[in-house]
Amino acid sequence: MKRLSLLISIVAGLLVAGVVASALPAADEPMAAIPVGVTIGGVQVGGLAPDAAAAAVQQAFATPLELQLGTTRVLVTPDVLGAAPIVDKAIERALAAQPNTPIALGVSIVPGTPLAFVATLAKRYDRPAVDSKLSLRHLRPWLSKERAGRKLVQRQSVRDIAAALTGGVRTGIVLTHTTLKPKVTRRNFGPVIVIRRKSNQLFLYDGSRYRLFFAVATGQSQYPTPLGRFSIVVKWRNPWWYPPDSPWAQGETPVPPGPDNPLGTRWMGLSAPGVGIHGTPSDASIGYSASHGCIRMHIPQAEWLFNHVEIGTTVFIVSA
Known part of the structure; x- marks a missing residue:
């Protein structure tokens, strides 16, 4: 009887062990693999187990973005942009997909982070346009070279970066910028006048390019024409x-337009108080230091010059 009970126990134990063994997977049974040819965000994951596929997608997503700003190249990793891939859902879709199916990779982006990055980038990259600047060298006008500026279009750049992150693009990301043109250039600078006081000569330049020369009269020794850089203001x-407040004009009265007007027919007033370029009925004074500080011209030449200069035209008066 004892032998029969022992035999029954052994048989029952073997049956239970068999049931348990059949319920457990074999030690070498492979895990479910993603169908062949499936990609996630452009990454080939076909044939990989979920964990391996997730690691491959994470690694590819972490590749820095190469941003192009003109000739400047900037590398930035997605985490700096506040971006992270939504891998789990992509793996689920990949496991259920048909072979050779491309699966889009969802991306979460912390709001405002790309814009903050682009704003920082703009501070480094943006530069204002620089106008051509005028100076006098060797008695001639000299103009510095103008320089164009540039400005990053920030909102469009944020959209371009977001599209690259979600599309799996990492190179050739060209950020949009605008070119800022200088307002004043060597080409469009306009007229410049140089008056040589000692030699009583007026030179007209188009920017730095010589145009014409006129004989003029400048101030007497007791009423010298001022030296310096001025501009035409009227x-x-x-x-x-109108008689100026000066001893030589005491007792004089205003003179209306006409042949006896000491200013001729045109007045180009300078930023030096009381001083201007004008015509004169006294042609014999031209070529001499004969005025009370102004620059006299023959009336026809003053009329011509009047039509070829502007309010704001720079006038250099030098001692030469």
Whole structure:
């Protein structure tokens, strides 16, 4: 009887062991693999187990983005942009997909992070346009070379970066910028006048390019024409002449436009108080230091010059 009970126990134990063994997977049974040819965010994951596929997608996503700003190249990793891949859901879709199916990779982006990065980039990259600057060298006008500026289009750049992150693009990401043109260039600078006081000569330049020369009269020794850099601030046709507050004009009265007006028919007033370029009925004074500080010209030449200069035209007066 004892032998029969022992035999029954052994048989029952073997049956239970068999059931348990059949319920457990074999030690070498492979895990489910993603169908052949499936990609996630452009990464080939076909034939990989879920964990291996997730690691491959994570590694590829972490590749830095190469941003192009003109000739400047900037590398930035997705985490700096506040971006992270949504891998789990992509793996689920990949496991259920048909072979050779491309699976889009979802990306979460922390709001405002790309814009903050682009704003920082703009501070380094943006530069204002630089106008051409005028100076006098060797008695001639000299103009520095203008320089174009540039400005990153920030909102569009954020959209371009987001598209690259979600599309799996990592190279050739060209960020949009605008070119800022200088307002004043060597080509469009306009007229410049150089007056040589000692030699009583007026030179007209188009920017730095010589154009014409005129003989003029400048101030007497007791009323010298001031030296320096000035500009034309007013232009009057057929001006009145009003006596200045100076000893030589004591007792004089205003003179209306006409042949006896000491200013001729044109007045180009300078930023030097009381000083201007004007015509004169006293042609014999031209070529001499004969005025009370102004620059006299023959009337026809003053009329011509009046039409070829502007308010704001720079006037250099030098001692030469």
